[in-house]
Each structure stands twice: as structure tokens, then as C-alpha cells.
Amino acid sequence: MEIKEILSHVDHTLLAPSATWEEIRTICDDGAAYGCASVCIPASYVKPAAEYLQGRCAVCTVIGFPNGYSTTASKAFEAADAVNNGADEVDMVINVGWVKDQKWDDLLNEIRRVKAACGDHILKVIIETCLLTDEEKIKLCQIVSQSGADYIKTSTGFSTAGATKPDVALMAANVEPHVKVKAAGGISSLQDAEDFLNLGADRLGTSRIVKIVKSQQ
Numbered sequence: 241m242e243i244k245e246i247l248s249h250v251d252h253t254l255l256a257p258s259a260t261w262e263e264i265r266t267i268c269d270d271g272a273a274y275g276c277a278s279v280c281i282p283a284s285y286v287k288p289a290a291e292y293l294q295g296r297c298a299v300c301t302v303i304g305f306p307n308g309y310s311t312t313a314s315k316a317f318e319a320a321d322a323v324n325n326g327a328d329e330v331d332m333v334i335n336v337g338w339v340k341d342q343k344w345d346d347l348l349n350e351i352r353r354v355k356a357a358c359g360d361h362i363l364k365v366i367i368e369t370c371l372l373t374d375e376e377k378i379k380l381c382q383i384v385s386q387s388g389a390d391y392i393k394t395s396t397g398f399s400t401a402g403a404t405k406p407d408v409a410l411m412a413a414n415v416e417p418h419v420k421v422k423a424a425g426g427i428s429s430l431q432d433a434e435d436f437l438n439l440g441a442d443r444l445g446t447s448r449i450v451k452i453v454k455s456q457q
Contacts, residue, residue: 290326306398308333364391370401381414395425402426412440
């Protein structure tokens with residue numbers, strides 16, 4: 241797979257709590273220069289980043305991040321605020337406790353409310369696979385498929401583990417055709433990236449792939 245093709249699936253990511261505007265601006269420049277799908281950045285930087293990029297690269301942000309246990313109303317507000325500030329895409333974290341309690345209707349309702357707040361903008365649903373059983377992952381593939389969301393995403397990168405190849409294969413096999421898969425967390429090489437794409441991922445959340453490509457130039 242050509243490097244350019246891999247980069248076109250990358251959400252070039254910087255979500256560290258210590259991220260500065262200078263670092264975010266570099267992420268934006270690199271995301272645009274290397275043809276990434278988006279830059280994924282903290283919500284507080286969405287407005288200046290969108291104004292800075294002027295459409296050179298899509299802006300993605302995260303809500304309910306990283307723990308997912310804020311209220312549905314607050315997640316919907318965060319999503320609407322992000323879109324109003326210029327976000328093209330929103331990645332939300334589900335309430336994992338609700339999964340353990342089998343509150344499937346609450347989970348579905350929450351995703352639908354956040355999707356409504358996003359309007360026609362892309363919504364990705366982070367299910368934090370490292371905390372789930374395979375049965376729970378499959379159930380969430382079904383819920384996300386019913387919800388109107390555009391993607392199901394493996395991980396925040398802030399929990400006990402990131403994306404794994406078996407999880408991406410499982411998710412790709414169990415979502416409906418209109419839902420895409422995003423692998424995130426721990427993608428550390430071009431071979432990793434290619435493997436995840438070949439297993440059915442459409443997006444890759446990573447901070448490392450652009451750095452690798454830059455270092456090879």
C-alpha cells in the first residue's frame with residue numbers, strides 16, 4: 241500500500257492535556273501537508289484550528305473524553321459546541337458502565353442525541369474495546385449500526401490498551417455496511433497502519449504515522 245494512501249486514512253492526533261497552540265498548529269500544518277483525513281485535537285482548540293486551516297484539512301475533536309461517563313445532555317452540548325466552533329468530525333466516548341449494566345436503550349438514545357447535535361457532520365463512537373468482552377463489542381456494533389453514527393472506533397488511547405487487530409476484524413465483521421471502523425491507540429508503524437486498513441479499518445487515529453513519514457524524508 242502506498243504511503244499516500246495510508247496517510248489519507250489517518251486522523252493525525254494530538255490529545256495530550258499539555259498540548260499547546262504551537263503544537264496544535266504544527267499538527268494542523270502536518271495534517272494538511274501530508275494529506276491526512278483530519279487532525280484530531282482537543283475541543284478548546286477547534287475554533288482557532290478551523291480558522292487557521294481554512295479548509296486545508298478537516299478538524300476532528302473528542303467529547304465525553306476520555307472516560308465517557310458525563311451525562312447525555314453534556315455530550316450533546318459538547319458536540320453542538322464543537323460543530324459551531326468549526327469541527328467537521330466528532331469522536332464521542334460511550335458510557336462503558338452502561339454497557340456493563342446492559343443499558344442498551346440508554347446507549348442507543350445517547351448516540352442518537354449526539355448524532356442529532358452533530359447534524360450532517362461525521363460522528364465516530366468510541367467503545368473502548370480493551371474494557372469489553374467480545375459479546376459486548378458485537379452488541380455495540382449492532383447499536384452503533386442502528387444509531388445513525390458514521391463510525392465505530394476502538395479506543396481513546398487513554399485506557400489500558402489501544403486497537404488490536406482481532407478487535408478491528410471483529411468490528412468490521414459485525415457492523416452494518418454503512419458504518420465504518422476507526423482503529424486508534426498504539427498504531428506505531430506503517431506496517432501496523434497497513435494491517436489495520438487491510439482488516440477493514442477506514443480511519444486510523446495516530447500521532448506516529450506522520451512522524452515516521454517525516455523522519456524518512
